[in-house]
Amino acid sequence: MKREQGTADQAEFVYGHYASVESLKGTQEINKVWLQTGLQDKIRNEITQLAKKRGLVIQQAPKSKLDELTDGGNHQGVVLSVAAFAYATVDDLFDFADAHHEAPFFLILDGIEDPHNLGSILRTADAAGVHGIIIPKRRAVQLTATVAKISTGAIEHVPVARVTNLVNVVGELKDRGVWVFGTDMSGDDYRRWDAKGPTALVIGNEGKGISPLLKKKVDSMLTIPMVGHVQSLNASVAASLLIYQGFNSRHPL
Structure with a gap:
């Protein structure tokens, strides 16, 4: 790789x-x-x-x-x-999925800024068999010692690709047959989400969510229903729920 x-x-x-x-x-x-x-x-x-x-x-x-x-x-x-943490390429992520004889399941993190969130997402991604994570080079947390610590070693097992333009990468993924899903306050109930085929899930910034340009590129939006007083979840918690719905649809009981 x-x-x-x-x-x-x-x-x-x-x-x-x-x-x-x-x-x-x-x-x-x-x-x-x-x-x-x-x-x-x-x-x-x-x-x-x-x-x-x-x-x-x-x-x-x-x-x-x-x-x-x-x-x-x-x-x-x-x-x-x-040494400085190494990044994969997008092609590496597809190769990683092929090596497991599985349809690709990727995460795209749009401007995650908290290293604790990235570390936690890496840990969940490893546990649920995600084949790779894509992050932007700018205005987002990179792979750091804190991320490695929080991931409890998952950073060694989940390839992370760092790209210049997420919008362009989403276009490339769609051209390669990947369905791209975003997360928003309004969308389809995530509990009905089927991630069996080639799938990428976009998780937005902790405060701003997914950028407007990226929203226009996704195939569908998912939402997590909430009935409490606080109508938002920590980015890593929301990502974990969605990742495991993807896992459930791929590995039904």
Whole structure:
């Protein structure tokens, strides 16, 4: 799979037990491993074995050093210095679906800005068998250490393509036989959504939703009915509900 490297020059860090294990088992380039002095043996042994298999340098460091590297994040005594996160291409996403002998199921994130939302969406996407995520290069969160941490390792298993123009990409997907669905306050009840065929789901920005130009390109709109006082959901929660409706239609009981 060809990957486009991220453009950030400064070091990225993956931290936390599970996120670090998945990174060490994956293919991302890792420069160095920090382990907290006095770390419990079970975690220390697991990280050490995985690091040695890849010939990585292991550095012992006090908790204060790891706190500094992660800006006070919950590192659980493990920090990895990694190369910039790599991005897939749209073709890679189709290849990933073909490798699983399944009709493509993609997510398109239109201006998601919160890294916690992207990390959570990645985690759900991995669990539900989504074949890839497409994000814009500008005015949206990119793959970062925080995203990796929140995804608990899913960032290693769900390819993410970064594109210049989402409207053009949606046109390309439709030309390749993919049905594209958006999300809006008015639309078809998502519980009737059938995502069996080649499908892409657009999740809009946390505050503004889907951009007007992109709305004009989708084939159909889906809505999540609500009866409470708060008529909106967190972007990652809404995405999870929709992703699993897609899963349910593809894998009925």
